[in-house]
Amino acid sequence: MHRITLPLVLLAALTFFAGLGRGAITDSDEAFYAESAREMVVSGDWITPYYNYEPRFQKPVLYYWVTAATYLIFGATEMAARWWAAMAGFGLVLVTAACGRRWYDESTGLLAGAIVATTFGYFSIGRMALPDLPLTFCITLAIWAALVATLEQERSPRKWVLLAALALGLGALTKGPVGLIIPALVIVPVLLIERRSIALTPSDIVLGFFVLVAVAVPWYIVMWIRHGSDYLQGFFVGDNLARFATDRFNDPRPWWFYLPVVAGGLLPWTPLALVWLGPVTQFLRRRRDVGTIDLRLLMWAALPLAFYTVSVGKQPRYVLPVLPPLALLLASSLVERTQEWRGLDGTRSRPRRATPVVVGSHLSGVFFLALGGLLYRAQPLLINVRPAYTIGAAIAIAAGGLLVIAVALSKAWRAAPAMVALAAALTLVAIQYGALSRGGDDTVRQMAYLVQQQRTGVEPVGTYGVFVRNLVFYAEMKTTDLINDQHARDFLIQPGRALIVAPADVLDRLERERGLRLHRIAELPYFNEAGIRVRTLLWPDRARDLARVVLAANR
Helix, strand or coil: CCCCCHHHHHHHHHHHCCCCCCCCCCCCCHHHHHHHHHHHHCCCCCCCCCCCCCEEECCCCCHHHHHHHHHHHHCCCHHHHHHHHHHHHHHHEEEEEHHHHHHHHHHHHHHHHHHHHCCHHHHHHCCCCHHHHHHHHHHHHHHHHHHHHCCCCCCHHHHHHHHHHHHHHHHHHHCCCCCHHHHHHHHHHHHHHHHCCCCCCHHHHHHHHHHHHHHHHHHHHHHHHHHHHHHHHHHHHHHHHHHEEEECCEEEECCCCCCHHHHHHHHHHHHHHHHHHHHHHHHHHCCCCCCCCHHHHHHHHHHHHHHCCCEEEEEEEHHHHHHHHHHHHHHHHHHHHCCCCCCCCCCCCCCCCCCCHHHHHHHHHHHHHHHHHHCCCCCCHHCCCCCHHHHHHHHHHHHHHHHHHHHHHHHCCHHHHHHHHHHHHHHHHHHHHHCCCCCCHHHHHHHHHHHHHCCCCCEEEEEECCCCCCCHHHHHCCEEECCCCCHHHHCCCCCCCCCEEHHHHHHHHHHHHHCCCCEEEEEECCHHHHCCCHHHCCCCCHHCCCCCEEEEEEE
8 A cells, every 4th residue: 555545545445435324415417317227126127227116217327236236235315325426436546546656656646546535526416315426536547547558658558558458448338439539629639739659469359358348248238139229210310419519408507507517516626726726827938848747737737628618508517527537736836835945055945935735725725615504504504414513513613614714824835735724625525514414304215204194095196396206215215296286286186096206385375376275284494404595504594495394185
């Protein structure tokens, strides 16, 4: 084990796994993967994914497989559903650190790994049952291994070829063609620009190709045999191409949409990017050249960002593969500004106070202070969390911010980036315990229990405007997604008894405008923690932000 590995393992274990099971499976895409894996275990069908007891063809099978396997060991819990997303974040930390140590030095590798472990972008996605972070891990590993195999003088490049091929195959089995496209977008231009001789034998390339095909292709063939060419056309054309080129799945967004997304994903490290101002200015004035490794990383970040920018359908989590190269570039610049060096006579010299590091650290500290204040203000909305937990978390976050500012002001200013990492780790854990409920307290879990108690036979259960995706996971029964008032009315006027879960104001409208008479069984307060907005934190209002969710029957 390398000496930078242990501190990164401890840091990543804290930021990705502490409190992993807190907070319900959200009423979002997370529920698709958590529930599909549960149904895979229940049905015993490990080929065709199902969601809400109907075939789900939108995504490949790897995340369902690994999550279902985890369910067999730990049960279908929130922690088990999110385990492999967290593991991917953990792996990204180690891969980024290894890349930084190989291409720069130990200090850069350590800091780059710490940045990846504490960015808000990876923390938030690493604690959701989504395949996006596993895909990012596969893409990052594939790019790094391929560049090492082709551009560095390795005695045995074959192992790197096989590692890259394995990562490419797993990426394709996680989210489809994008697992191959993004690495190719980076690897091919880098090879063309650096123009080095590639020390690979034809047998290495052929063997790598066979590994890629053996990992990625068999499941698609089985699905084609089982479901016909309609599946392949629906997945590769309908889901992938349409998702990229049309607004069928996501609303159109402006070309600059991903710029604030990347800046927000790098928080709390974004202010420290001030260290790039000097080198960029020098480059523009032709006083500084871009090094080979820096150019390689710039292309690694810029080309996937450009690819997703030209797409019509944009989602914030699509650009997660951009963060590791940015973390490496930022770590390299920070180490350059803060590390000591030895002169020819062996004496140590310390760098002069670097204004960008000091100012950036101050801004990061202010960010932590503001975040602590916002969490404190939001406490009345967090109805499923003990107030003492939220208040304690807010104090801890603010204390971390004060510590960062104090270090930046002191003679030990060179340690400010390390303090940012520690404060970020403290903040992420505090958010997990101070803003998210523990298992059993969640409104959706309580509602699922009520549904199970009230459902005496085969009554259909409909959801309208709330718990549309995640109620099926907790109730373990098929639900009907009611998409509008007419659909809800048709569902409720059926001859037999039917149950509906909906916000109280929606049921009021249905009774008033559609002439329905409903029997209200239970009503629960609900705050959607996963859907929180900046406005909610700035101006929390219980009357506006807390919903009343009702379980009702048509008779």
